[in-house]
Amino acid sequence: MASAINKHELEHLAKLARVDLDPKEEEKLLKDLGSILEHFNELKALDTGSVEPMTGGTELKNIFREDTERENTNQGAGVEAFPEKEKGYLKVPPVFE
Numbered sequence: 001m002a003s004a005i006n007k008h009e010l011e012h013l014a015k016l017a018r019v020d021l022d023p024k025e026e027e028k029l030l031k032d033l034g035s036i037l038e039h040f041n042e043l044k045a046l047d048t049g050s051v052e053p054m055t056g057g058t059e060l061k062n063i064f065r066e067d068t069e070r071e072n073t074n075q076g077a078g079v080e081a082f083p084e085k086e087k088g089y090l091k092v093p094p095v096f097e
Contacts, residue, residue: 004037005030 010030014021021029084091 004041005033 007026007030010021010026010033079085079090082090
């Protein structure tokens with residue numbers, strides 16, 4: 001089987017990606033990309049006619065609770081333990097001076 005990608009195409013792709021390749025890298029990439037593209041050709045040969053298309057990776061439904069208002073929250077809990085407060089806000093040391 002002929003290689004799915006040749007040296008000229010690889011150099012063109014490297015130029016588009018602005019990647020400098022040395023000759024050793026080119027040979028390895030040609031081999032690796034050829035293997036990857038060969039795998040895709042194997043996948044193309046599979047009969048997927050009876051497989052139902054999916055729009056996502058799963059058919060799971062939302063299992064979360066409804067977002068409702070809660071009456072009792074502990075908003076403000078721990079404020080009394082904070083060392084400094086000013087005008088209803090918690091005062092922290094400055095990050096930038």
